[in-house]
Amino acid sequence: MNKKHPKLPVFIETHIFPAENIFNCVLSYKIPYSNVLFVKENNHYSSGYTISFEVYEKEKFVKRIYSSNNIFVDNYSETMSENIYSEGITLLTIAKGKYIIKPSIILNNTDIEAKIKPIELLVDSTQIYAPIFVKDVSQFCDSSKFQLVNFQNSIPFSDEQYHMLIPSFSENEKSIFIEFTQQNKSIIKIKINDHIFLNEKIESCNGKLMINKNSNLPLVKFFKVNFVNQKLEEGEVKLNVKIGSKNLEFQFQVLWFEKPNSLSDIEEAIEYLKIIGLNTKTDSLLNFKDEKQYDALYNFWAKYDDDTTTAFNSVFTEFYSRIDYVKKEFNSLGKNDAIETDRGKIYINYGKPDNIIRTFNEVYDVIEVWEYFELNENFYFSDKTGTGKFERIK
Numbered sequence: 001m002n003k004k005h006p007k008l009p010v011f012i013e014t015h016i017f018p019a020e021n022i023f024n025c026v027l028s029y030k031i032p033y034s035n036v037l038f039v040k041e042n043n044h045y046s047s048g049y050t051i052s053f054e055v056y057e058k059e060k061f062v063k064r065i066y067s068s069n070n071i072f073v074d075n076y077s078e079t080m081s082e083n084i085y086s087e088g089i090t091l092l093t094i095a096k097g098k099y100i101i102k103p104s105i106i107l108n109n110t111d112i113e114a115k116i117k118p119i120e121l122l123v124d125s126t127q128i129y130a131p132i133f134v135k136d137v138s139q140f141c142d143s144s145k146f147q148l149v150n151f152q153n154s155i156p157f158s159d160e161q162y163h164m165l166i167p168s169f170s171e172n173e174k175s176i177f178i179e180f181t182q183q184n185k186s187i188i189k190i191k192i193n194d195h196i197f198l199n200e201k202i203e204s205c206n207g208k209l210m211i212n213k214n215s216n217l218p219l220v221k222f223f224k225v226n227f228v229n230q231k232l233e234e235g236e237v238k239l240n241v242k243i244g245s246k247n248l249e250f251q252f253q254v255l256w257f258e259k260p261n262s263l264s265d266i267e268e269a270i271e272y273l274k275i276i277g278l279n280t281k282t283d284s285l286l287n288f289k290d291e292k293q294y295d296a297l298y299n300f301w302a303k304y305d306d307d308t309t310t311a312f313n314s315v316f317t318e319f320y321s322r323i324d325y326v327k328k329e330f331n332s333l334g335k336n337d338a339i340e341t342d343r344g345k346i347y348i349n350y351g352k353p354d355n356i357i358r359t360f361n362e363v364y365d366v367i368e369v370w371e372y373f374e375l376n377e378n379f380y381f382s383d384k385t386g387t388g389k390f391e392r393i394k
Helices: 266-276 279-286 290-302 314-329 342-350
Strands: 011-019 022-032 039-041 044-057 060-073 085-094 097-107 113-115 119-123 132-136 144-148 163-168 176-182 185-192 195-199 202-205 208-212 219-225 235-243 246-255 355-360 366-372 377-383
Touching: 011 119, 022 044, 022 060, 022 097, 022 119, 044 085, 060 085, 085 202, 085 208, 144 195, 163 176, 163 195, 163 235, 185 219, 195 208, 266 279, 266 290, 266 314, 266 342, 279 290, 290 314, 314 342, 342 366, 342 377
Parallel strands: none
Antiparallel strands: 011 022, 022 085, 039 044, 044 060, 044 097, 097 113, 097 119, 132 144, 132 163, 144 208, 163 219, 176 185, 176 235, 195 219, 202 208, 235 246, 355 366, 366 377
């Protein structure tokens, strides 16, 4: 299982569609707001960038294309977000062959030009069948049907539902066979009859990238695999597709893009179990070899998973998301002690309070009351020093 936390400056996808004697390569990209520089202008914050794509064939320069976007937000917290994105798209018309695409990005409000990892691009008739990963947004942008996932041709490890579209360019193909394998185990093996007609054109709409069903444009048949991510674990996955007489193989990564930061250091993540009284279990998990500790921790949390029909464990995620929140919000002044504080321990055990009441007593101590309605429980904390170190008093 892949325990790395994917932190890329820019996510870039490629999709190949046939055209007359050539191919259209759609280059889409996705940039976290935290990776661009915002400046305040009047009542909002602005940023932007220009991405260039230099195309080479056998080290020979072929062409260069550009795409630019401007970003405006009203909320400062959004400017620091790793989970809000600016997305864009550009089209590369190209002949059959093997290419290297060298992207770079110039950020507005700076003199920074950053090189991005080159992309190997194979353009031939097999690549037109490469899957496209989408989510259903049927009510978005009028004729839009699906939103492009746009995470570097990878599959998100998530509790959200994602689908896979495989294009077909023959009226005779009534069904396809697919098989996903991970660690030499067959995870999904199924015959697919379900299909839908969509435009092969990917378009931008309200900042999102969409595959539409517009009857005024040519339509292509796509075989659809619903909820493709539900059974897949983090890590590499192989996909075999039998479509007509063709047997095609693709490889993807299943990546947890909103993985809690507290899972970055696996030994530290295991130590956090002591906060909920699992000292013995902590010691046993730490006895595993380093490369096995993440799997052991993941498997430990499996018994607390309410939904065993999916690989994603929401209880596991919730626990470490609480750790992240506590480490961000509950440190005392000048200290890194959030996990050890009384408020931190209560938050990790019980989650976000339904209501917080803050008052001052007669000696100007700050009093916080955390109310949990369903538990019928209140917790009282006092900061007697003015340093943000709240101690539980009741």
